[in-house]
Amino acid sequence: MKVKIGDVVLPGDYCDEITADGVKSKVVLGPGLRKEVDHVYIMKAGVLRKRNPNTFWVDSYQKRYVPSRSENVIGIVVQKAGDLYRVDIGGSCTAALSYLSFEGATKKNRPEVQIGDVIYAKMLVASKDMEPELVCVDSHGKKGRLGVLNDGFVFKCSLNLIRKILNPICPLLESLKNEWPFELAAGMNGRIWIKANTMRETIAVGYAILGAEYLSDDEIKTMCTNIASILAGHVS
Amino acid sequence: MVAEDFKDFKLKPMKCELNYLSKSDGSAILAQGETVVLASVNGPLDIKITSQSMEKATLEVLFSAKGGKPNVSDRFKESVIRQTCETAILGCLYPRTGITVTIQELEDFGGLLTCAVNCTCLALLNSGLSMKHVVAAVGCALDDSGNLVLEPTYDQIQSAAATMHFVFDSRAKTLVTGFTTGIFSEGAYDEALERCRAASDLVFDFYREVVATYCKVIG
Numbered sequence A: 001m002k003v004k005i006g007d008v009v010l011p012g013d014y015c016d017e018i019t020a021d022g023v024k025s026k027v028v029l030g031p032g033l034r035k036e037v038d039h040v041y042i043m044k045a046g047v048l049r050k051r052n053p054n055t056f057w058v059d060s061y062q063k064r065y066v067p068s069r070s071e072n073v074i075g076i077v078v079q080k081a082g083d084l085y086r087v088d089i090g091g092s093c094t095a096a097l098s099y100l101s102f103e104g105a106t107k108k109n110r111p112e113v114q115i116g117d118v119i120y121a122k123m124l125v126a127s128k129d130m131e132p133e134l135v136c137v138d139s140h141g142k143k144g145r146l147g148v149l150n151d152g153f154v155f156k157c158s159l160n161l162i163r164k165i166l167n168p169i170c171p172l173l174e175s176l177k178n179e180w181p182f183e184l185a186a187g188m189n190g191r192i193w194i195k196a197n198t199m200r201e202t203i204a205v206g207y208a209i210l211g212a213e214y215l216s217d218d219e220i221k222t223m224c225t226n227i228a229s230i231l232a233g234h235v236s
Numbered sequence B: 001m002v003a004e005d006f007k008d009f010k011l012k013p014m015k016c017e018l019n020y021l022s023k024s025d026g027s028a029i030l031a032q033g034e035t036v037v038l039a040s041v042n043g044p045l046d047i048k049i050t051s052q053s054m055e056k057a058t059l060e061v062l063f064s065a066k067g068g069k070p071n072v073s074d075r076f077k078e079s080v081i082r083q084t085c086e087t088a089i090l091g092c093l094y095p096r097t098g099i100t101v102t103i104q105e106l107e108d109f110g111g112l113l114t115c116a117v118n119c120t121c122l123a124l125l126n127s128g129l130s131m132k133h134v135v136a137a138v139g140c141a142l143d144d145s146g147n148l149v150l151e152p153t154y155d156q157i158q159s160a161a162a163t164m165h166f167v168f169d170s171r172a173k174t175l176v177t178g179f180t181t182g183i184f185s186e187g188a189y190d191e192a193l194e195r196c197r198a199a200s201d202l203v204f205d206f207y208r209e210v211v212a213t214y215c216k217v218i219g
Helices: A015-022 A157-167 A172-177 A198-210 A215-235 B074-087 B112-127 B152-157 B186-218
Strands: A033-035 A040-042 A046-051 A056-058 A071-082 A084-086 A095-098 A118-125 A133-135 A145-150 A153-156 A182-187 A191-196 B016-019 B026-032 B035-045 B058-064 B098-107 B136-141 B149-150 B162-169 B176-181
Touching: A015 A040, A033 A056, A040 B035, A046 B186, A056 A191, A071 A182, A071 A191, A095 A118, A153 A198, A157 A172, A157 A182, A157 A198, A172 A182, A182 A198, A182 A215, A191 A198, A191 B176, A198 A215, B016 B112, B016 B186, B026 B112, B035 B112, B058 B074, B074 B098, B074 B112, B074 B162, B074 B176, B098 B112, B112 B136, B112 B149, B112 B162, B112 B186, B136 B176, B136 B186, B149 B186, B162 B186, B176 B186
Parallel strands: A095 A133, B058 B098
Antiparallel strands: A033 A040, A046 A056, A071 A084, A071 A118, A084 A095, A118 A133, A118 A145, A153 A191, A182 A191, B016 B026, B026 B035, B035 B098, B136 B149, B136 B162, B162 B176
């Protein structure tokens, strides 16, 4: 079936608007789109979106992570193998993380990473034919916010919830950060790490994030105020 | 021309819930009339090296009947569903991985296999795996006097001379899978094929409706 931008799409639909734009200039096909001989076909069920000038993608529901390059993910170290750490990132196989790809690490000076540690890292290599590779430094050799996450609490959620809360227009984190202090790291692989001053506050952040999955922006704001008032009422 | 004549038909009412299971990557429960099937999809996952394929994802289908005891007819259903799904999934995007589909029969009042194929397709849509197209299965029965009954009930199937099931893709409505039992003429087969092809539109519309209900809030 022929579809337009903003439509609900199913795999096997095609969009001629993209093909028409492609004649004029280069277009970027995001997740869920695939060019075949004659048309641009949809591969995932969801909503077809466009960002000007020429980027197209499909917003779809997904829980299983498929690695893709330059995304920040949260992984758990499962094995030390020679000069590599094997990190479980929730994909089809574990990712490799070299012990040299930490800030200030040398052959003599190994970073202190134990099996079971939670790591916030960036995807360096993510191809369907190769083992994914992670780094904990940026291209200047600085760690920035990457590295081992100490303490805190990790939980899983769907991939589109991560995309939703990281979207700049989503009011969730904006409303929560004014209510009580906490730290948060969201991995694009559907894992969230949170750390707050007390257990109560940590659980409250967790529930606020999970509760936001099927809510609209206004409902999210109301929910955050509710949670904050409940929390404040009991603490004081 | 044939499709024109059968515009005013109805399929059994379909009801569906996606993401029915919280732990699996994609799941769906589908009721077609009184037949109910639950399907769950997991993958792409790591599998053992002997069953890995360099070119594409390995698909594994498990069908568990209501009675619990596996038998030969379940194996047949598994292979029908596996081959249907293999055409629909873009397995080349996930080489050396495995995709597991588990189907649980809950109620069987006729048309179990068509319901299972449709339910699997919905579970695959929910899992976010890349697919070439969606598939829709439609069944019909040929009674003793030679009349075609679309989506037969359990009693109609028991008394039917032949049953025919067809699976179509969503791109050009070409036949993906066909399975038949009993004795029928070539003409009856062709008529059944055209009727089911026309009826598959309703199933595709239903898929779109289901996806539209949750699409508003995921962005």
